[in-house]
Amino acid sequence: MDVNSNLKKLANETVDVLKEIADKAKISSSQSDSSNSSSHLAAVNTFNDTGAVSSMNKISSSVLAANQALQDEPAIARIIYDNGEQRRTLYVARKGSIRLNDDNELASYGSPKGHLASLNVGDEYRVPIDGQLQLVEVIETLTIKPSKVENNWDSIYSVFTSEDEDVSTIAPSLRKLFEGEIDLSDTTSLDLLLSDQPDGGVVSGVAHQVRVAMSLRDQPILDKIQSEIFRLPLESQLIILGPPGTGKTTTLIKRLGQKLDIDLLDPAEKAKINKLDSGEAGHKTSWIMFTPTDLLKHYLKEAFAKEQVPASNDQLKTWDNFSNILGRNTLSILQSGNSSGFILKPDCYLNISARGSLPTVYEDFISFHQVRVADELSSSIEQLSSFEDERLKHICSGLLGIKDRLTENNLIEFYRQLEKYQADITQTIEEIKTGTDKDLRGYLALQFNKNKQFIEELTGVINDWKSAKLQDSENEEFDEDDEDEVITTAQQQAFSDYKKAIRALGKAKFLKRSLPKGSLSTAIIDWLGERLPNQDDLIELGSSTVIMTELRKFKNAEVRYLKGISRSYRLFRKSEEVFKNWFESTPLKPNYIEQCELDILILANLKIARALLKERFVQQKIESSGVSAIESVASSFKNQILVDEATDFSPIQLACMESLSEPSIGSFFACGDFNQRITELGTQSTEQLNWISPKLKTEKIDVVYRQSELLNQFAKKLLMGMKGDIDFVGQLPKNANHKGVPPVIIENTHSTGECVGWLKDRILEVERNVGQQVEGLPTIAILVNHEDEVIPMAEALTNELEDHNIRAEACVGGKSLGEANDVRVFDVQHIKGLEFEAVFFVGVDVLAKKNPELFDKYLYVGATRAATFFGLTCEGNAPKLIADLKTSFRDYWR
Known part of the structure; x- marks a missing residue:
């Protein structure tokens, strides 16, 4: 598409408003700081204080936090909507709000108006305007990923949807649309020309951004269905089911962030919280999210920080650790220095029948x-x-x-x-x-x-x-x-x-x-x-x-x-x-x-x-x-209980988690995927979910935001081959623009040197493929079958790659995410919930022999960690599941 004057005007206006928001937030912060809540209350009588001082301090702290957030990230979306009388421009911030000049508005994403950012062009929705709910129609949208260089604001990889519903990605940035070329040595325009983006950085559809950081994919704006889900009432009980890469975990985090904001709760929800002994102050920390692994727990912390949700080790828990503490210190089930009781052993006393029907x-x-x-x-x-x-x-x-x-x-x-x-x-x-x-x-x-x-x-x-x-x-x-x-x-x-x-x-x-x-x-x-x-x-x-x-x-x-x-x-x-x-x-x-x-x-x-x-x-x-x-x-009850990768937990464990929710609220939100269950005792069916709580409902989402088109097709074939639940096959967004490359495989690697040499060549191919799009190495994971193989593989790869200044990091015990620009080596059991630009699964034929019951699940989980590049190595011939899909593989990437 041609970059017309309207798009240039939109880009110019957007970066100006980003600067306006950040500047006003900075001024507001300095004013709030100087006025400092209780210091300006004349002759405060602390003996008779009914909460005025503490309330003002809380408000002041909240305002300061919101203003700081707006200075760091002024807005995440721009929407034009029509209320039947006029068109208005709404900017949406991740957190916080501030009054803008002209006819522009700014709203927090968690607010009712913020939901407009998740709607499609042409959708209608009722939002509060001047104290009344009015039906409005979304006319156009622009996603914003703010970045700041010196004193100038910009936005990278912004996705614009016009009134006629055409979708395009403005890459690499908005400023490139309207600023004249100053540096004659700048290769940006040439790079765009050579990378199928001939129109000044505007490409049709939603362009792929290469993964360069080990963190949960930042998705500040959810799609319409996800947005509706996370805004459900506080007392809701829901499990989101869907394939990998659909934003299930992000939806949970968004929900938690919104429900911790007292100002965004309705009067009935506030009344319930105020009836509790902990009140509104305690509500901020009265939550737990359970994850299956320590690695995933660490992975989530940065995502919580982006939503301005402080997450301590007391709030992000694995069930094994939490159940031991609960059973010993609170319920006196387990023996301690102060009481007799049971002793927990890593043994199995129950038979197969019992383990398959724990309820x-x-x-x-x-x-x-x-x-x-x-x-x-x-x-x-x-x-x-x-x-x-x-x-x-x-x-x-x-x-x-x-x-x-x-x-x-x-x-x-x-x-x-x-x-x-x-x-x-x-x-x-x-x-x-x-x-x-x-x-x-x-x-x-x-x-x-x-x-x-x-x-x-x-x-x-x-x-x-x-x-x-x-x-x-x-x-x-x-x-x-x-x-x-x-x-x-x-x-x-x-x-x-x-x-x-x-x-x-x-x-x-x-x-x-x-x-x-x-x-x-x-x-x-x-x-x-x-x-x-x-x-x-x-x-x-x-x-x-x-x-x-x-x-x-x-x-x-x-x-x-x-x-x-x-x-x-x-x-x-x-x-x-x-x-x-x-x-x-x-x-x-x-x-x-x-x-x-x-x-x-x-x-x-x-x-x-x-x-x-x-x-x-x-x-x-x-x-x-x-x-x-x-x-x-x-x-032990908490106002909110959340569970990530819920299907890895047994129905009994999930029922325990649900039973930890504050009875007067009953808030329980989880997400998972039956096809990704990689634990023997994990929850296997909706019937088992129904047993957990009569109030628990399920919601299915299936739009995949992680994978390329070719890897998504491979995941579908793999799921059918393993006779998985095809009701949970992932569908790409209709405007996705990421073809990708086929998966690759090597068989009969009878020596470690042969396997590592092949991995080295493929890693260098990945770097060459994305070289013009990112600085440094994209995220790459090597998955091995056992913890004992992690360090030897990392050492062997480091030796092979040292001439290219690439190091392999041994992520032992799932306790580390590795360092930037490193290839990460994991035991496959630790990588649930993570995502990488490239994933290599080593020795899949050995895993198929050692763990035939869960092999297909591990393979599916490994394949769906990758956004673009996926490779397999076999010590011998490929196992049948992979051999049946041989036509989907190549030997290498050009």
């Missing part, structure tokens, strides 16, 4: 737990009713009246009805405890007066037992002493353990049972020998202990329902039928569990805690020590 295993366990709890409560009611004790008559009468609620589906109703008897239960327990404590103190005093070293010797017995680790917590009486003892010395601990031992013996005598072998109580009783209370006293103590034990099962019974999950799981695993159905092997120790089992226990804790937190009686006593277990779960 069913979870549901079986929850049913088992509920039945066990209900049966235990029913048994306790019967046992308490058998005592002829005046103190129990009223309580037992009440318990018998609500006993019929104790069915599998009615536990919560039982707890609700039980609440009216809590005061009587607590008082009776206290009366009995006071009497037995007095007796127990007397027994201890007798022994101490006879032997002043008694407590010291008792402490030695306790320490010896703990050092020998004789205890198996499943043999302990669950929650036997539900009292808030404050223990600060070894002597106090010895007395506490002494009381438990004597009570346990008394209870065994009363019930005519034996003490459990190997327990601490048994060790203490054996040591005491003849120094025990007499038989009658023990039986009387045992009777009182049984009453207290059974009554305690009804004191804050809802907490026992939560805290008893781990005990139920031990019993669940010991069931013959359960073991036959779901388990492959028995752990070496009863408290060993694998990651899948930890996930099941975490989900059980979160689901039960959420169900209890809905109850008013639980909410009313949430701050009391009796329900601290529920409160600790509630403290």
Whole structure:
């Protein structure tokens, strides 16, 4: 197309407005800084301040941040729209807004008007104008990628869509359209002529930009569908499904950035946030994004920074790391220095059937737990009713009246009805405890007066037992002493353990049972020998202990329902039928569990805690020590939960993540692709997604912005060959202008030297192919099959390429992204979510033999990391999947 005067005028106006925005933002920043919020409040009374100072400081900080952003990046789009009366020009910034001269406007992309930047020419949309929603039509659009040289603003690779819907890319910059040639040695015009851009840098369609930086593709403006998705209400639950390169992750990041901006939320959303203890201030940091790998976590940080979203390591998490912390420190599932519990092992105890249907295993366990709890409560009611004790008559009468609620589906109703008897239960327990404590103190005093070293010797017995680790917590009486003892010395601990031992013996005598072998109580009783209370006293103590034990099962019974999950799981695993159905092997120790089992226990804790937190009686006593277990779960909830590469996580893990969302908001956003699932336990179907939450919806996007036309065609053939889900085949944008080159392959590389030599030649071809378009080397990844191959491959490549001043960086363990101008070498398992200009997959035939179940997925993931260049090497003949696609390959690129 010819560069006409209108396009030159548009380019000139645009760079002028960029300068205007940046200059005004700078002035506004200096004015805001000098006026400094609270310093100009006359005689501020800090004792009576109702939040005015903190509110002003927050506003000031927000304005300063927005103004700084506008100075760095004044605008990302220019739109002309028609409201039926006149045409107006709207500039859109990534963040922030400021008043402009003339008829120009500036709006934040996250605002309702900002959505116009994502619409196509001819689309209509209602936007707020002068306080009212008006229907407007988009007339023309221009994407802007601002750059600044000295004091002059410019925009590179701007995409212009005219009123007649013609699309063109203005490359390399807007200024080249209207500035006269000054430097006679400048080769820009010649380069454009030789690169099929004859009209002063204007080329038809959307031109490809070579990838030169290791970062998530910066996509400041999303397409119409993506824009609608990220603007969904805060309380939405959605998983975006689509092929690689469709901007799924970017959509998640845009959503998070918009929902963290309080000013962009609607009144109902603000009201929900303000009802929370953390309020608006806490909302800024109340979010987590889960990613499958540490490498992807680091990769995302720069993308968050561009959206002005501070992302710390506390907010970008891998599930393996987060679940360990949650299970150990918050839910007390895993053993720690302060509590007994399970020990997480990198083993597999569940069988193949269980690993393929984890939701069913979870549901079986929850049913088992509920039945066990209900049966235990029913048994306790019967046992308490058998005592002829005046103190129990009223309580037992009440318990018998609500006993019929104790069915599998009615536990919560039982707890609700039980609440009216809590005061009587607590008082009776206290009366009995006071009497037995007095007796127990007397027994201890007798022994101490006879032997002043008694407590010291008792402490030695306790320490010896703990050092020998004789205890198996499943043999302990669950929650036997539900009292808030404050223990600060070894002597106090010895007395506490002494009381438990004597009570346990008394209870065994009363019930005519034996003490459990190997327990601490048994060790203490054996040591005491003849120094025990007499038989009658023990039986009387045992009777009182049984009453207290059974009554305690009804004191804050809802907490026992939560805290008893781990005990139920031990019993669940010991069931013959359960073991036959779901388990492959028995752990070496009863408290060993694998990651899948930890996930099941975490989900059980979160689901039960959420169900209890809905109850008013639980909410009313949430701050009391009796329900601290529920409160600790509630403290883990976040206002927004996001998940990248969701299909790499199991349905149980995704359900855990969803259950971490603040119940009053329920915000859960994820993205993934079934065809890219490279984990054995990853989510495989929409049916599994539906199980996670009844509110969870799916949205499909399929427009691919990463790949060339030829690589996109190859990805489609590959997907069909591997019998993948062709509903998620990627489609290129209709105006894409990136043909690319076919993939290349070499077979029978019987030596490392032959393979590395071929890679060197191809890397140099890549550099020559893009040499006129970029400075330096484009992003290139070498994928190997195992972590042990990363360093040797990097060293061998570096030796081959040293004459060309190119270095290969070993990205060991997926912990590094490498340095600019380096070729990166990765273990293939770490490259989900990343993208490169060129990708080479080494030894694919070896991977096909070693991991036939996931080989096709790894190949698909590797192929779709590349924007333009993709190559394969084989030590022998190509595996069948690749051999069937042989006509798609070439030997080299010219």
